[in-house]
Amino acid sequence: xxxxxxxxxxxxxxxxxxxxxxGSGTDGVARIxxxxxxxxxxxxxxxxxxxxxxxxxxxxxxxxxAPDGYTLMFxxxxxxxxxxxxLKSIQYSPKEDxxxxxxxxxxxxxxxxxxxxxxxxxxxxxxLAKQKPGSMSVAYSNALGQLAAEMFKRRAGIDVQAVxxxxxxEGITDVIAGRVSMMFNDVTSTLPLARSxxxxxxxxxxxxxxxxxxxxxxxxxxxxxxxxxxxWTGMFAPKGTPPEVVEKLAESLRDILAEPAVRQRxxxxxxxxxxxxxxxxxDFVAAEIELWAVLTKEAGIERQ
Numbered sequence: 001x002x003x004x005x006x007x008x009x010x011x012x013x014x015x016x017x018x019x020x021x022x023g024s025g026t027d028g029v030a031r032i033x034x035x036x037x038x039x040x041x042x043x044x045x046x047x048x049x050x051x052x053x054x055x056x057x058x059x060x061x062x063x064x065x066a067p068d069g070y071t072l073m074f075x076x077x078x079x080x081x082x083x084x085x086x087l088k089s090i091q092y093s094p095k096e097d098x099x100x101x102x103x104x105x106x107x108x109x110x111x112x113x114x115x116x117x118x119x120x121x122x123x124x125x126x127x128l129a130k131q132k133p134g135s136m137s138v139a140y141s142n143a144l145g146q147l148a149a150e151m152f153k154r155r156a157g158i159d160v161q162a163v164x165x166x167x168x169x170e171g172i173t174d175v176i177a178g179r180v181s182m183m184f185n186d187v188t189s190t191l192p193l194a195r196s197x198x199x200x201x202x203x204x205x206x207x208x209x210x211x212x213x214x215x216x217x218x219x220x221x222x223x224x225x226x227x228x229x230x231x232w233t234g235m236f237a238p239k240g241t242p243p244e245v246v247e248k249l250a251e252s253l254r255d256i257l258a259e260p261a262v263r264q265r266x267x268x269x270x271x272x273x274x275x276x277x278x279x280x281x282x283d284f285v286a287a288e289i290e291l292w293a294v295l296t297k298e299a300g301i302e303r304q
Contacts, residue, residue, distance in 0.1 A: 019058025139171030187270030
């Protein structure tokens with residue numbers, strides 16, 4: 001086929017699989033980026049949500065698709081870093097079954113608490129938790145939220161009950177209502193609630209302060225090292241996709257993410273655009289898989 005030589009994938013509709021539901025952070029990023037990508041490539045791109053099993057359902061569907069450039073995926077820290085350490089049975093290999101195209105960026109995670117809790121810093125929150133062991137709880141709805149909660153408990157030396165939820169809105173609702181004390185979650189769904197006073201944001205868990213939330217200190221500044229733990233997303237294709245197609249898509253994503261209008265739209269939903277090309281992205285994924293293996297073991301999280 002001609003596009004194998006030129007990287008031309010404008011001949012028919014492209015399907016981009018999002019392995020999470022509509023309204024999720026990944027879904028929001030995918031729709032903003034693919035809208036512009038379709039214009040750049042002069043083709044039609046359809047976003048298809050395939051949620052379930054921490055993104056594994058969408059990942060398997062992508063891995064088993066024809067490697068012709070017409071089925072792509074927005075994967076991330078759940079599908080391509082956490083799942084090998086969290087799932088007992090995984091039907092795909094994050095490293096062997098995909099051609100990494102480019103990392104798109106990061107979702108800064110923040111710790112939010114019910115505003116009725118008398119703590120204005122992580123230190124004060126830890127002190128309160130130590131005064132009444134077992135009296136506080138932390139919600140989580142995804143891999144990163146679970147790992148952050150367990151790391152916080154262990155590294156702060158506090159007895160806090162971890163409460164699982166099917167989706168982040170359910171967990172956030174219970175924190176707002178005071179049924180749960182706190183939650184680690186992405187900026188997209190929590191920052192507006194924090195700014196309106198329904199939640200209190202204490203810290204980000206990024207290694208350095210994010211430009212999106214320069215006023216918030218990092219967990220590391222508060223004396224607890226979370227290392228390089230982050231939520232990220234990027235574009236993948238099935239293994240065997242022609243290198244010319246991968247390169248064309250990576251370059252197109254680089255140019256799109258450099259556009260001020262696109263960066264602004266992503267920032268508005270709490271996403272920090274940070275492009276990485278294919279080779280560096282592949283190395284990044286490999287490092288993330290190893291990092292999650294170490295951290296989940298340290299946190300005592302068992303495969304489900």
